[in-house]
Amino acid sequence: MAKGAKLPGSLPQLKSRRRESKSLKRKREEEELENLEKAAQEFDASNLTKFTDLPLSRQTASGLDKSHFKVPTDIQRKAIPLALKGKDILGAAKTGSGKTLAFLIPVLEKLHRAKWTSDDGLGALIISPTRELAIQIFEVLRKIGQRHSFSAGLVIGGKNLQDERERLGRMNILVCTPGRMKQHLEQNPDLDTYNLQILVLDEADRILDMGFKDSIDAIVQGIPKSRQTLLFSATQTKNVNDLARLSLKDPEYVAVHEAASAATPGKLQQHYIVTPLPEKLDILWSFIRANVKSKILVFFSSTKQVRFVYETFRQMQPGIPLLHLTGKQKQTARLEVSAKFSSSKNACLFATDVVARGLDFPAVDWVIQVDCPEDADTYIHRVGRTARYERDGRGVLFLCPTEEKGMLERLKTKKVPIEKINVKQNKKQSVQSQLQGICFKDPEIKYLGQKAFTSYSRSVYVQKDKEIFDLEKLPLQEFATSLGLPGAPRIKFLKGEDTKQRKNAPRALLKDEDSSEDVESGEEDTKKEKKKEVRTKYDRMFERQNQNIFTSHYTGMVRHGEEEEDEEKDEDFLAVKGHGYGSDTEDNKGPNNGQKFIQVHGKDPLLVDSKRREKLATSKKALLKYKGKGTKLVFDEEGEAHAIYEFEDEEEFKKAGDAEEQRGKFLAEEKKKVSVADEEDKSVAKEKRRAKREKQKARMQDGEDDGEEEGFTGGLPLIPYEDFDARREESDGDEAPELIEEDRPAKKQKKWFEDDSEEEKKKKKKAKRKGKVVEMQEEPETLDDLEALAAGLLA
Numbered sequence: 136m137a138k139g140a141k142l143p144g145s146l147p148q149l150k151s152r153r154r155e156s157k158s159l160k161r162k163r164e165e166e167e168l169e170n171l172e173k174a175a176q177e178f179d180a181s182n183l184t185k186f187t188d189l190p191l192s193r194q195t196a197s198g199l200d201k202s203h204f205k206v207p208t209d210i211q212r213k214a215i216p217l218a219l220k221g222k223d224i225l226g227a228a229k230t231g232s233g234k235t236l237a238f239l240i241p242v243l244e245k246l247h248r249a250k251w252t253s254d255d256g257l258g259a260l261i262i263s264p265t266r267e268l269a270i271q272i273f274e275v276l277r278k279i280g281q282r283h284s285f286s287a288g289l290v291i292g293g294k295n296l297q298d299e300r301e302r303l304g305r306m307n308i309l310v311c312t313p314g315r316m317k318q319h320l321e322q323n324p325d326l327d328t329y330n331l332q333i334l335v336l337d338e339a340d341r342i343l344d345m346g347f348k349d350s351i352d353a354i355v356q357g358i359p360k361s362r363q364t365l366l367f368s369a370t371q372t373k374n375v376n377d378l379a380r381l382s383l384k385d386p387e388y389v390a391v392h393e394a395a396s397a398a399t400p401g402k403l404q405q406h407y408i409v410t411p412l413p414e415k416l417d418i419l420w421s422f423i424r425a426n427v428k429s430k431i432l433v434f435f436s437s438t439k440q441v442r443f444v445y446e447t448f449r450q451m452q453p454g455i456p457l458l459h460l461t462g463k464q465k466q467t468a469r470l471e472v473s474a475k476f477s478s479s480k481n482a483c484l485f486a487t488d489v490v491a492r493g494l495d496f497p498a499v500d501w502v503i504q505v506d507c508p509e510d511a512d513t514y515i516h517r518v519g520r521t522a523r524y525e526r527d528g529r530g531v532l533f534l535c536p537t538e539e540k541g542m543l544e545r546l547k548t549k550k551v552p553i554e555k556i557n558v559k560q561n562k563k564q565s566v567q568s569q570l571q572g573i574c575f576k577d578p579e580i581k582y583l584g585q586k587a588f589t590s591y592s593r594s595v596y597v598q599k600d601k602e603i604f605d606l607e608k609l610p611l612q613e614f615a616t617s618l619g620l621p622g623a624p625r626i627k628f629l630k631g632e633d634t635k636q637r638k639n640a641p642r643a644l645l646k647d648e649d650s651s652e653d654v655e656s657g658e659e660d661t662k663k664e665k666k667k668e669v670r671t672k673y674d675r676m677f678e679r680q681n682q683n684i685f686t687s688h689y690t691g692m693v694r695h696g697e698e699e700e701d702e703e704k705d706e707d708f709l710a711v712k713g714h715g716y717g718s719d720t721e722d723n724k725g726p727n728n729g730q731k732f733i734q735v736h737g738k739d740p741l742l743v744d745s746k747r748r749e750k751l752a753t754s755k756k757a758l759l760k761y762k763g764k765g766t767k768l769v770f771d772e773e774g775e776a777h778a779i780y781e782f783e784d785e786e787e788f789k790k791a792g793d794a795e796e797q798r799g800k801f802l803a804e805e806k807k808k809v810s811v812a813d814e815e816d817k818s819v820a821k822e823k824r825r826a827k828r829e830k831q832k833a834r835m836q837d838g839e840d841d842g843e844e845e846g847f848t849g850g851l852p853l854i855p856y857e858d859f860d861a862r863r864e865e866s867d868g869d870e871a872p873e874l875i876e877e878d879r880p881a882k883k884q885k886k887w888f889e890d891d892s893e894e895e896k897k898k899k900k901k902a903k904r905k906g907k908v909v910e911m912q913e914e915p916e917t918l919d920d921l922e923a924l925a926a927g928l929l930a
């Protein structure tokens with residue numbers, strides 16, 4: 136048909152033709168989906184060499200092609216065909232072997248085959264143990280899902296709960312951290328998981344351990360048992376209890392490297408050195424100085440050590456950019472550091488285990504583990520940040536003589552091939568005197584050094600594996616000297632500290648700041664409790680002596696969290712400005728010193744000592760809040776007044792049984808009532824939402840059938856990718872404005888980024904006019920972009 140030509144016929148004829156073309160299209164789509172499902176069920180994985188061999192939707196195939204993924208890795212070849220058949224999967228493969236795509240492709244295909252639309256709500260949930268990893272997964276999802284029209288969001292904390300909340304109800308795929316997700320599930324009635332099709336746990340062993348137990352149990356409780364579940368990790372759990380918690384259905388165990396001689400990547404060279412604890416920093420410094428053209432990742436066991444080494448080495452100018460990353464940093468800083476390290480050719484990043492798992496920093500040359508990892512699994516994940524996807528890499532583990540035997544045994548059991556190397560003594564530079572100089576000049580750094588000392592000692596003390604970690608055997612005095620300190624701070628430990636549990640616990644579960652130093656999780660604090668800290672005499676001394684000279688930078692370095700600081704400020708504020716009658720200071724004269732007072736009925740008089748209080752005295756309304764609320768009474772049939780609550784006769788009360796028992800019973804009954812009411816409320820709310828959705832869907836259906844455009848609100852491109860292709864074929868490459876007009880679906884499909892800039896909007900309009908597909912947004916380049924990714928995405 137010629138360009139711009141109109142279809143002949145009257146309006147009713149046009150409408151009926153439209154309906155015909157619509158139903159033809161729908162039929163064709165349904166056939167395609169059926170064929171896809173059939174092909175997936177019958178697929179023979181032995182024929183799989185390229186991604187194009189897989190029975191995938193055009194959208195996913197195109198996303199993979201655009202992202203330059205052509206040949207699947209081992210784990211992808213084995214896991215994807217099974218997942219496409221709908222199987223539950225326990226996937227285990229070495230670090231850097233491509234597990235992310237192995238679960239993201241099935242997620243997209245599952246929703247595609249279920250004809251998932253924005254009205255169907257949440258269809259897929261992907262859980263990651265840290266924020267950084269969640270962002271990374273989301274990035275990959277954005278790339279390979281660019282041709283799909285599902286909406287996807289990140290739920291990782293560090294942002295206003297309310298902001299996220301409003302957007303979540305509209306998302307089809309969520310990538311989340313456990314604590315934040317639990318928070319939303321508890322507080323957000325718009326978030327429905329009743330329809331969830333597929334659940335993914337990346338770093339499954341980590342997510343299923345103690346620290347995340349509550350969150351995961353809460354999440355799993357609210358999602359249908361019929362969903363598909365995929366678990367992936369380089370150190371997979373096979374713990375039956377864990378699997379039972381997730382109600383897996385005959386899971387397929389896909390462990391592609393199980394028969395391999397090593398649990399770590401083939402191109403990874405692994406070494407260890409044995410060094411006395413006080414020489415560790417000398418060796419680290421010398422190593423960095425000798426490798427200034429490399430990209431190095433250095434692991435410590437606590438935040439305070441990371442900060443101390445970062446601050447001191449920075450002053451000593453090693454000739455390579457230094458960075459530091461810990462779970463205690465603000466989210467924006469963490470993103471900035473990750474991005475900087477990713478894009479650097481040569482840099483040295485000091486970090487805690489917050490980056491040990493899953494992160495895919497490109498081209499890391501060296502992973503140095505200065506502090507011994509808590510177990511072999513942690514070693515494998517840390518060292519796995521290098522030698523990823525067919526690249527080379529090297530790892531060096533520093534072991535104290537007391538740690539050598541035990542750790543080597545653990546590594547051997549886990550099939551980690553590691554060789555001993557020695558440090559060239561003539562190349563080793565001592566940094567002790569430089570550190571002493573820095574600590575002497577700068578009390579802030581000295582204080583940080585003391586904290587680093589105590590944190591390290593605690594991290595050793597609380598480890599479970601006593602064959603490796605024995606604090607008593609470590610030369611602590613010499614260690615303190617090596618940090619530049621005048622002596623070893625005295626340390627007291629609380630009995631019964633459980634390291635693994637502490638370390639694994641999300642911040643929300645930790646009660647004191649020092650213990651949260653080592654937290655791997657990047658989750659948002661959900662409750663902050665006042666810390667109970669072991670204070671040394673040095674802590675007290677430094678607080679007293681340095682009160683006046685601490686800079687704001689230092690305060691930032693050592694303070695115990697903003698909330699606690701605010702609490703202190705509040706106390707100060709009350710002490711100085713309070714109007715207490717008992718005070719005998721000049722500023723706080725009591726009621727007998729000739730001051731004015733407002734008499735409030737039934738209350739102590741209020742001192743009038745400011746304009747605000749004077750104004751208050753003239754306002755009846757404002758004074759109401761100082762008045763008592765009055766007493767509610769009930770009247771019996773004789774007109775006698777009684778207090779609403781009256782004490783039961785003691786004898787009667789005793790007859791009913793033990794007071795504690797009665798209390799327990801009463802509480803249990805009330806709890807039951809509340810939970811029943813809660814369930815009812817939730818189900819009513821859900822029902823309403825469901826009905827609303829159904830209605831909307833029905834309305835849209837009508838709109839489509841009648842060719843009406845009522846549902847239109849404008850906005851993003853409304854024609855799905857494949858329709859254009861099909862239409863182009865039909866129209867022989869000619870533009871056919873009328874047909875496009877007909878086929879426009881009557882609903883607004885939100886894409887990944889919904890916060891379009893003006894320019895993008897224009898682009899999209901233009902593309903729409905041309906009948907072309909509008910593609911995904913540009914790659915995020917700046918911190919702002921990443922911020923937008925983390926929060927704005929859900930707009």
Ligand SMILES: Nc1ncnc2c1ncn2[C@@H]1O[C@H](COP(=O)(O)OP(=O)(O)OP(=O)(O)O)[C@@H](O)[C@H]1O
Nearest residue numbers: 206207208230231232233234235236369493495524
């Ligand atoms: N089929 C593929 N072709 C090319 N590159 C790939 C392929 N699959 C994955 N990669 C690349 O390999 C790298 C590692 O992938 P990924 O992060 O998924 O590994 P992983 O197995 O999840 O690692 P970890 O156990 O550390 O989490 C990434 O940079 C990714 O882009």
